[in-house]
Amino acid sequence: MRSLFVLLCVLTIFNSEAQTSVLNQADSLYSNGNYSKAIEVYKTHINQDEVYAKIARSYVAIGNYDSALEFYKLAAEADPKNGLILYEYARLLSKTKNFEASIEVFNKLMNIDYRNPNYHYEMGLALERMEDDSTALNRFRSAYDLDQTHQKAIFKIAKHFLIKRKHEISHRYIDKGLESYENNIELISLKAQNYYYQDDYHNARAWFQKLIAMGESSEFIHEKLSTLHAEFSDYELAIEQRKLVLKYNPYSSDAMLLIGSYYNxxxxxxxxxxYIRQSLALKDVPLDYEYQLLGTVLNRQDKNKEAIEAFQKSLKENPENISSEFYILSTKDKYYADLDTKIKLYEDFRDKYPDTFYSKFASKRITELKEEKFLKAED
Structure with missing residues (x-):
């Protein structure tokens, strides 16, 4: 009996050491980026409850989010009070647009630790993606109340008030954020935009220039800074910034025209x-096709009057576009009721373009309309 007990103890120790070895091997594979192999080894572990989260993380690493969610769910069920597992699970749900499920998990997290600001912030992101802006703002504010250095929450709140044109409130949040991180580019950008939309061009220029000094570059930044330089008659600087706009949008006729005006x-x-000639060359592109396409779309919606206007614009852009002229005619055919008027329009078109492809259609339609008129007369 004693020998059997000893044997069982030895087997237990052996199995325990074997499982520890399996876990160490899988962890090593994961640490070295061999995620698929790590998953295979994790799945051989006897106590799967211990490795569900690790399998989920491995699936995230290779981009298989469906399988990751499956194993995060198992991990959360196995250890429902593990904040880290729930947090990772909730974030992945939000990332994969399972917003309602994500919010449900974030609520569980808040029951565990309501004072964790990031739970509120991440829940706010999920609500924002659901376009529940007011509730999302409340979560961002809760994150800020719990941590007044939370840069991401501050940015969301400040951006909200910028959009609402409540500039002073936006400035207050931005300034609070810059106290703890003075080089936050997103907040500096919001600061510059606030001043710009307040028509405070002096401060706006200074903050946009700060972005440039920090190595930032975008069409938006260069366009706004060019406009601001021009406001102060610094036309050389305005030209310099507007030319940078052309690097992002080389066919911007508006940018070229402004550069020409600054040189003037x-x-x-x-x-x-x-630059003015270049601008005109870009603008001098007939838009007859675009208006013609618009007319056909309007016709398909039985918006015949608007369709005629679109085809007329097409013809104005390119008077030689016979197809647009024919479309006007065929639309009027649907729009007008008087048969004699329709016949006259088609006859005029046929006489004007006798050798074109469309004249055959015109002749055919004239015949149909005359037959319709004859039948009506007999009635």
């Missing part, structure tokens, strides 16, 4: 002419 202010007429 500097009395550099040669460059002014160059």
């Amino acid at each position: 202010r500097l009395k550099d007429y040669k460059n002014a002419e160059k």
